[in-house]
Amino acid sequence: MTYINDEILAQVEKPARYTGGEWNSVVKDKNAVDIRFAFCFADVYDIGMSHLGYKLIYHLLNDREDTWCERVLAPWPDLEEKMRENNLCLFGLESQEPIKDFDFIGFTLQYEMSYTNVVNMLDLARVPVFSKDRKDGDPFVIAGGPSANNTEVLADYIDIFSIGEGEEMLHELMDVYKEWKKSKGDRIDFLKMAARIDGIYVPCFYEVEYNEDGTVKTHKVKEEYKDYAKEKVVKRVVKDFENAYFHDKLVVPYVNVVHDRIMIEIFRGCTRGCRFCQAGFIYRPVRERSVGKITEIANKLVESTGYEEVSLLSLSTSDYSSLGSLCDELLVNIEEKKVNLGVPSLRVDSFSLELMERVSRVRKSGLTFAPEAGTQRLRDVINKGITEEDILKSSEIAFRGGWNNIKLYFMLGLPTETDEDILGIADMAHKIIDVYEKVHKGRRARRPEITVSVSTFVPKPFTPFQWCAQISKEEIIRRQNLLKKALNRKINFSWHDPETSIIEAALSRGDRRVGRVIYNVWKNGGRFDAWEEYMNYDRWIAAFREEGLDITFYTERERDLDEVLPWDHVSVGVTKNFLKKELEKAKRGETTPNCMEKCTGCGAAIYKGGICVDEN
Amino acid sequence: MKIRLRYAKGDEIKYISHLDTLKLFERASRRCGLPVAYTEGFNPRPRFVFGNPLPLGVTSECEFVDVYLDKDMIPEEVFRDLNSVMPKGLRILDGKALSANADNIMNEVSRSEYVVKVEMSGDDARKVIELYESNSPLVIVKKSKNREREVDIRPMIHSLEFNDQAFHIITDAGNTSNLRPEVALIALCEHAGVNVKITGIHRTKLFKVSELLEYGKGTGN
Secondary structure, three states: OOOOOHHHHOOOOOHHHOOOOOEOOOOOOHHHOOEEEEEEEOOOHHHHOOOHHHHHHHHHHHOOOOEEEEEEEOOOHHHHHHHHHOOOOOEOOOOOOEOOOOOEEEEEOOOHHHHHHHHHHHHHOOOOOOHHHOOOOOOEEEEEOHHHHOOHHHOOOOOEEEOEOHHHHHHHHHHHHHHHHHHOOOHHHHHHHHHOOOOEEOHHHEEEEEOOOOOEEEEEEOHHHOOOOOOOEEOEOOOOOOOOOOOOOOOEOOOOOOOOOEEEEOEEOOOOOOOOOHHHHHOOOOEEOOHHHHHHHHHHHHHHHOOOEEEEEOOOHHHOOOHHHHHHHHHHHHHHHOOEEEOOOOOOOHHHHHHHHHHOOOOOOOEEEEEEOOOHHHHHHOOOOOOHHHHHHHHHHHHHOOOOEEEEEEEEOOOOOOHHHHHHHHHHHHHHHHHHHHHOOOOOOOOOEEEEEEEEOOOOOOOOOOOOOOOOHHHHHHHHHHHHHHOOOOOEEEEOOHHHHHHHHHHHOOOOOHHHHHHHHHHOOOOOOOOOOOOOHHHHHHHHHHOOOOHHHHHOOOOOOOOEOOOOOEEEOEOHHHHHHHHHHHHHOOOOOOOOOOOOOOOHHHHOOHHHOOOO | OEEEEEEEEOHHHOOOOHHHHHHHHHHHHHHHOOOEOEOOOOOOOEOEEEOOOOOOOOEEEEEEEEEEEOOOOOHHHHHHHHHOOOOOOEEEEEEEEEOOOOOOHHHHEEEEEEEEEEEOOHHHHHHHHHHHHOOOOOEEEEEOOOOEEEEEOHHHEEEEEEEOOEEEEEEEOOOOOOOOHHHHHHHHHHHHOOOOEEEEEEEEEEEEOOOOOEOOOOOOO
């Protein structure tokens, strides 16, 4: 029986999002487990079920005999309306039962714009949305994932944050929970026990004081919790990534989802150190899996899922130390089963083009480059180790190989950006067209399809640019227009909505007070703010004003280097000192070598793992 | 070789569309190592030919798929292997080997029978049956992309009975003419001035074009 009845299901889009029962989904006897865990993804099924980390933790928890983890995804607004009309509450896909009586409600926070959905899901679950209002018998609400690294914006809603990689930490937390359950302790007792686990942060054990100018004065452990809570919460990492947990099963959705294939993480972390990129810092150190291990995982997953495609996942696949032999090995194993291999986001050189042609049946279109900035000066500022010569040479190789479609990604509003840098974007695109014409000179060829796509820079915590200002909305629009005018009409131009980037920036670097804004927006109907058709900028601006906060304080203000940042109580390994030095080098236009060339002492070596200890 | 399988779609997967069911078969075949033949060309696809699509939300005990195999297998083996890797709600019921030149299932079916569960009084149901038996035209407005047209759907309905709070109805199904049972029933009820609430639809039989013989059970023989 489905929790939502047929009459309602018949009226909503894609009802199979809500009915569960997919191949490899896990159904257990609820009376035979100690822990029921509602694992929430604050977006629609199609997005959540495309996310590798979400599936991985799902299977990891279900591999425990004592735990039943269920998937809970945000109902699309058409269903939410019906649920509220009929007094239905949020339910788990596996048991088709309400989650309000579960032991845990866990969120993986992938994107700040999903925060209104977090509040909405708690409300739909009929669980008090604020941590302070939860009583004995209510579930514990926990959160992890990349956006959880700035704990403060959701601090009033979440009971427990897990900082960093969850594979080991979650087991420890579940073990402690069982101990607590046996001891029949109070709610607060479990929070105390949890706070002692490395990587766990319990926001209600801390208090924040602010300076008159609105900046944080202190963020410290409350006197009565000194024995339990840590001043500094250090991110967890899985040191031995080679042998880290990997599920040999994977839920196979019935309905089309965005990424509907086997995804295998070939390494974690990124050697590069682009200064705007949060992932590049928070996932350090770089840790690789061996060819043998990846092949073993691929074989098991092909067998257990029947998927027709295996895709390699990492932050920069070209940096995998033996990509060629990995692909050869994988192909030998999966090709006879008529399974394709997908290799995304490669740096383009002759090796990778040959590889791409060999491994995947990609149509000869759609190569992407991400120079991010239009001049060498600005690319040095952001430490993007790529030159115009690289790009032109790669384009030439691609054009000679029969490709005619190139997409270029750039960011507008990077620190120190001038109009010259913006015009440099147009310049580069035009030079690529020249290269195309040179390659095909005197021959009839298809028109080249060059697309320039720009997003707006969003400064993120734990990057060297965490102190930098975001440019104003008017300025974003002016710069977009400047570029639009400068571009030859043969070039396709696409740009991101600046309003979303502004709200994202405010939430990314927000403090505890910004939590009130999220509640206000949600109360006024805010949902699915990651979706352009639902995001309402004016609603956000009004909410900041009503809560007595100035949004530009969070977006357009350059922070003082000595300022206490709202996330200073979290350490991701990379030190604040290193980030400061990186910012200074950025301002001087100096680059920093990547981890493969040289260790630059970022701080991630404290984990004694991966590239930090590998011999070479 | 070519094998025709008959399968049932239960409540658990009635919201899985026709296209997604196709994907489900592809993946299940790979899970159990079925030697499915692939199409030639740049983007090889496994060779499955499915029968008339089942509308979303409808269950069935007579869905058909023709599977092409690279190796000879006995039909029982094929459906046993597939059943071991199918999600709840999908069961292969039987299968039979077809000659290579047998027509595809898609071209063979012309009518199907459904059981439509309703909430309705016996008196109201009688009115509906009477209207059906009067043979009077049953005109509905069909909307296509940019125009509306009136169609008499009465000739597309071939049988209607009521028992156990359910209508048993036979309508056109197939490539040339197709009428969904709920569309037929709602039109009949409207014309009879009767309210209807449909609580479930289940497909029970398919009929062949040429002979209009019952095509449901017994295909395994």
